[in-house]
Amino acid sequence: MATDPVNDPGYRLWLRYAPPSDPARLRALGAAVHSIKTAADSPVLRAAQRELQTGLRGLLDRDVPMVDRVTGGGTILFGTPGSCPAVKDVVAERELSEAGAEGFVIRSAAFAGQDLIVIASAGELGVLYGVFHFLRLLQAGHAIDSLAISEKPKLALRLLDHWDNLDGTIERGYAGPSLWRWNELPDRLDARYTDYARACASIGINGSVLNNVNANPLSFSSEYLRKAAALANAFRAFGIRVYLSANFGAPKTLGKLESADTFDVKVANWWKRKADEIYALIPDFGGFVVKANSEGQPGPQDYQRTHADGANGLADAVAPHGGVVMWRAFVYNETVDPDRAKRAYIEFAALDGKFRDNVMVQVKNGPIDFQPREPFHPLFGAMSKTAVMAELQITQE
Numbered sequence: 001m002a003t004d005p006v007n008d009p010g011y012r013l014w015l016r017y018a019p020p021s022d023p024a025r026l027r028a029l030g031a032a033v034h035s036i037k038t039a040a041d042s043p044v045l046r047a048a049q050r051e052l053q054t055g056l057r058g059l060l061d062r063d064v065p066m067v068d069r070v071t072g073g074g075t076i077l078f079g080t081p082g083s084c085p086a087v088k089d090v091v092a093e094r095e096l097s098e099a100g101a102e103g104f105v106i107r108s109a110a111f112a113g114q115d116l117i118v119i120a121s122a123g124e125l126g127v128l129y130g131v132f133h134f135l136r137l138l139q140a141g142h143a144i145d146s147l148a149i150s151e152k153p154k155l156a157l158r159l160l161d162h163w164d165n166l167d168g169t170i171e172r173g174y175a176g177p178s179l180w181r182w183n184e185l186p187d188r189l190d191a192r193y194t195d196y197a198r199a200c201a202s203i204g205i206n207g208s209v210l211n212n213v214n215a216n217p218l219s220f221s222s223e224y225l226r227k228a229a230a231l232a233n234a235f236r237a238f239g240i241r242v243y244l245s246a247n248f249g250a251p252k253t254l255g256k257l258e259s260a261d262t263f264d265v266k267v268a269n270w271w272k273r274k275a276d277e278i279y280a281l282i283p284d285f286g287g288f289v290v291k292a293n294s295e296g297q298p299g300p301q302d303y304q305r306t307h308a309d310g311a312n313g314l315a316d317a318v319a320p321h322g323g324v325v326m327w328r329a330f331v332y333n334e335t336v337d338p339d340r341a342k343r344a345y346i347e348f349a350a351l352d353g354k355f356r357d358n359v360m361v362q363v364k365n366g367p368i369d370f371q372p373r374e375p376f377h378p379l380f381g382a383m384s385k386t387a388v389m390a391e392l393q394i395t396q397e
Helices: 023-032 043-060 084-088 093-099 126-140 191-202 222-238 265-281 309-320 339-353
Strands: 035-037 075-079 104-111 115-118 148-151 160-161 208-211 241-246 287-290 324-330 359-364 389-390
Touching: 023 043, 023 093, 035 043, 035 191, 043 126, 043 191, 043 222, 075 084, 075 126, 084 389, 093 148, 093 309, 104 126, 104 324, 115 126, 115 148, 191 222, 222 241, 265 309, 287 309, 309 324, 309 339
Parallel strands: 035 075, 075 115, 160 208, 208 241, 241 287, 287 324, 324 359, 359 389
Antiparallel strands: 104 115, 104 148
């Protein structure tokens, strides 16, 4: 992966912010934007302010000044009602409430007799998303003289699940080497971590699962949890919460217990203590992804328990902290059943309604295994009493 954001536009993805090639468009854009008004008093809002200033500097080929108050037309007013009270004068509280903390309103409006553009949200992260959306409109050449946009996310959890190993490799060689330099963490933070979080936020991603679903139990050691916490600190200003893939057998291999059966009190307490340790280091930790009893991975069936039993045991550990468990439904063992196409349905459909409220069953787009063309996975319609989430592959194979 290239690491020169100045000379390699590919590294910058869509965040290139180049001036429009049409001189007339550049003049019109320059005439519409003169200043920025906000009160960026938090890491997220400061990230939004930096993005807006960076984007406008690139698009207009000049700096756009920050102002303390609206004194003329062409001001961009952005923030939450709490951080920038003027927002309440141009956007109704009801509209912000409907958009939610991660939604946003972008509007052309008049304030104190002056034309301005408002980017507002009930939550700070929504403001950041609104800024990215506004800059996307500018880059695409949309007119900004009569904006009336209100958007909210359709899904609460929008995660990238990295199949990265602690040795710097990625599962089966996908996408080259890992972005995470575990040997340098937590003492050194590569600049690419911030770039990664910024790129994710720019398209609405709000979570990152750091390690491979074929999880190394060492990921849950105190040493590696401190490393994960350093990444969480780098991501936080962009609204990216950190998650970890959990190895179901970790109480045995890492905790030196005789069993990993979550019905065993010692095992249940081990997970609770581990969750407490994680949240002490990462207060906004998202939760666990678990691959169990599939392709040789340990799981509850090793102890004659169901997938619901295993998922609920881990869910109980993170529930007091607001965490979730994403339990993967891709399960097959050729010695049990060589037909993987039907195996997930057989094992999970009968468990509908038996999972904790903070458990989501993660189902691949189709029942076989990320094939370009395969039928719709039947579990999506078979588990009406269970939270089901989709798992899609966005890398080469």
